[in-house]
Amino acid sequence: MTDRTGIDSEDLGAASPGAGINRAHDFERLRPLLFSIAYRILGSVDDAEDAVQETWLRYVISETEPDSAQAYLSTVVTRVAIDVLRSARVKRETYIGEWFPEPLLEDPYDDPERSAELADSVSMTALLMLERLSPLERAVFVLRDVFAFEFAEVAAAVGRSEAACRQLAVRARRHMNEGRPRFEADRRERAELAERFFGAIREGDVAALRNVLAADVQAVGDGGGKAPVFPRVIAGAGNVARLFGSLVPALIGIGGTIEAREVNGQPGAIFRDRDGKVINTLSLDIYDGRIQTIRSVVNPDKLRHVGPVADVWRVDQDIRRARRATG
Structure with a gap:
């Protein structure tokens, strides 16, 4: 037994x-x-x-x-x-x-x-x-x-x-x-900024995104060589806002979803494909009134405990086609 x-x-x-x-x-x-x-x-x-x-x-x-x-x-x-x-x-x-x-x-x-x-x-x-x-x-x-x-x-x-x-x-x-960051945000402030961030990326609102990002914000991905990630560290509010402002609406356009939830005790989300399988997790570092760092875990070996993992290469190809189609 x-x-x-x-x-x-x-x-x-x-x-x-x-x-x-x-x-x-x-x-x-x-x-x-x-x-x-x-x-x-x-x-x-x-x-x-x-x-x-x-x-x-x-x-x-x-x-x-x-x-x-x-x-x-x-x-x-x-x-x-x-x-x-x-x-x-x-x-x-x-x-x-x-x-x-x-x-x-x-x-x-x-x-x-x-x-x-x-x-x-x-x-x-x-x-x-x-x-x-x-x-x-x-x-x-x-x-x-x-x-x-x-x-x-x-x-x-x-x-x-x-x-x-x-x-x-x-x-x-x-x-x-x-x-440690010098100015840490309280939990309510983090939740409010995260809600504004996820609302803006769903709508592809680049201007609204820039308003919640630090000037020197960085977006970084962990693919471990097993999944497509950002080609490098994406730095700067304008670059990060344009990336997420086009990437996420394209994902939603092909049936993907964003499930906002805490990741490692901080505001974050799980991104899923049209079949509900996990593409990646995203976590936000928030302090001094702005989002300072966006970290994405895409390596499928690190996501299996979260749920069934998507074919992220196929999702990446579908997103690229959707972005090209919308100009």
Whole structure:
């Protein structure tokens, strides 16, 4: 019999039946936290899910009963994620084009008192800033500054002394603060600007688009060499407005749709083809009263967890024909 963890109940034989049931219950209760830790360290939904699964496997075969399931499982998932991150960084060095984290539509970990802080920590901007950190710095920052673990817990999780973890945390915060925008928008302002942006691109209203874009706005795509993206970074309000002002109406003209929703805790959207399949996700960085960066994930390997993926090459050809037809 297989439960929600994907593990056959017979594999719980490493502990007594009662202990096995308790472990499964503890794991399910803590799964949202474990995934959220792993995703922030790895920037990948698939890798985070694999790290959580590996954590379960190690938990279920452990012959000792930990004093704290949360401490044990958080330690295991952190160490697994660090190992995965170290190997993944080699692959990213040969990645074709811009590399963005896999889009996350919903963070399963919920803490109402810190919801805004948690949402900001999973934004594309924050995850890309985390890429500047070493794996240990990244893990310490995530555990301490995002999830508010005590330094004793952080030290146990990463296998370093508390003093060393304090130093790692200081370095991580310095790097993160250096990359933070100076004027961040509140959530209402972001929602209002995003609504105006998506309304303007649907209508192809270039003038309205320019009004919500920063003068030096950039539009950047991650196709990984497996999907058509912008030929380069598109910079400047005029260029970006003209791009989206012609591209999106052409997509809608061939039956495509835009589903506005949060992506990585920020305003964004899912673009779909006429069959409802996912073309790409889009996220907006908004601060200082304007949209500063538009990031699009088009690599199909990074979108399969969102839903069935479209043939983006065919969609691209159809859009090009539609744009040529309208002059």
